[in-house]
Amino acid sequence: GQQVMQIPQYQHVQEGEDFTRYCNSSTTLSNTQWYKQRPGGHPVFLIQLVKSGEVKKQKRLTFQFGEAKKNSSLHITATQTTDVGTYFCDTQGGSEKLVFGKGTKLTVNP
Amino acid sequence: DTAVSQTPKYLVTQMGNDKSIKCEQNLGHDTMYWYKQDSKKFLKIMFSYNNKELIINETVPNRFSPKSPDKAHLNLHINSLELGDSAVYFCASSRGLAGGRYNEQFFGPGTRLTVL
Numbered sequence: 001g002q003q004v005m006q007i008p009q010y011q012h013v014q015e016g017e018d019f020t021r022y023c024n025s026s027t028t029l030s031n032t033q034w035y036k037q038r039p040g041g042h043p044v045f046l047i048q049l050v051k052s053g054e055v056k057k058q059k060r061l062t063f064q065f066g067e068a069k070k071n072s073s074l075h076i077t078a079t080q081t082t083d084v085g086t087y088f089c090d091t092q093g094g095s096e097k098l099v100f101g102k103g104t105k106l107t108v109n110p
Numbered sequence: 111d112t113a114v115s116q117t118p119k120y121l122v123t124q125m126g127n128d129k130s131i132k133c134e135q136n137l138g139h140d141t142m143y144w145y146k147q148d149s150k151k152f153l154k155i156m157f158s159y160n161n162k163e164l165i166i167n168e169t170v171p172n173r174f175s176p177k178s179p180d181k182a183h184l185n186l187h188i189n190s191l192e193l194g195d196s197a198v199y200f201c202a203s204s205r206g207l208a209g210g211r212y213n214e215q216f217f218g219p220g221t222r223l224t225v226l
Binding site: 031033035037041042043044045048086088090092099100102103105 | 145150151152153154155200202212213214215216217218219220
């Protein structure tokens with residue numbers, strides 16, 4: 001079955017540093033979505049990637065879908081304390097199943 | 111105006127009891143979901159309904175039964191609660207499937223269930 005691995009699971013950065021998170025799938029994906037969950041909160045939609053090689057930006061956040069549509073990445077430039085939270089990728093593969101990864105918990109030291 | 115609401119927000123109960131969590135969305139969405147998030151923050155889908163029809167039914171104990179009286183509501187009933195059921199349960203909704211593809215999901219605030 002479709003498996004989603006998110007790298008890394010925990011990430012501690014100093015404020016101002018960059019942060020990158022990868023989401024790798026064992027199968028080719030039809031699309032992937034990214035969500036952010038603040039501590040004590042609920043997941044909030046960030047972006048959806050559908051096309052091979054697609055790159056989308058939201059201010060300091062850059063999302064990319066791999067050419068083979070088997071992985072995606074989230075890159076945050078110059079992290080701020082407001083970036084703290086758990087980032088999830090939600091993928092839909094050939095089986096059309098929805099799979100959320102375990103998420104990456106990001107902490108930012110001021 | 112809360113888009114996706116869940117009640118109750120907190121639920122503390124004894125093992126063996128039966129409990130329900132309610133979810134309502136006022137976004138006019140066709141698809142609703144239930145997720146379970148454990149203490150390690152692993153978010154796992156349990157069920158999904160599209161236009162009141164069950165479309166995702168993951169491997170969960172049959173003690174868990176979803177009920178969708180209409181498109182705006184998806185309730186979760188749990189029988190014979192066990193310690194391992196303790197988790198945060200999130201309801202979510204989205205527009206209907208587009209060419210087999212799931213759309214952006216809007217999550218409720220979550221229900222923290224503690225089984226003693």
